[in-house]
Amino acid sequence: xxxxxxxxxxxxxxxxxxxxxxxxxxxxxxxxxxxxxxxxxxxxxxxxxxxxxxxxxxxxxxxxxxxxxxxxxxxxxxxxxxxxxxxxxxxxxxxxxxxxxxxxxxxxxx
Numbered sequence: 001x002x003x004x005x006x007x008x009x010x011x012x013x014x015x016x017x018x019x020x021x022x023x024x025x026x027x028x029x030x031x032x033x034x035x036x037x038x039x040x041x042x043x044x045x046x047x048x049x050x051x052x053x054x055x056x057x058x059x060x061x062x063x064x065x066x067x068x069x070x071x072x073x074x075x076x077x078x079x080x081x082x083x084x085x086x087x088x089x090x091x092x093x094x095x096x097x098x099x100x101x102x103x104x105x106x107x108x109x110x
Contacts, residue, residue: 004074006021008020012024037057042063061065
């Protein structure tokens with residue numbers, strides 16, 4: 001969030017926390033991803049419930065390309081309210097060490 005220019009503490013629904021905006025955005029996706037996975041894992045015994053949910057969520061996030069969609073979705077949501085996306089300051093510079101082209105998908109390091 002912060003890297004995209006959005007303040008993670010300034011939420012619309014959640015307030016008073018350092019990650020209020022992050023929680024607001026997470027609520028948009030949780031019923032399509034995390035909630036069904038949590039119920040599916042709870043429906044049958046597994047040795048480590050927390051680990052199983054984390055692994056399945058990771059896989060679901062990759063398959064749905066969730067990380068690629070979040071920032072564009074935020075911009076679309078804010079544009080509906082007439083809020084323009086943040087503009088990079090004139091004094092900003094490109095990263096000194098840019099990220100190399102990755103051979104993996106989202107979530108994999110090069």
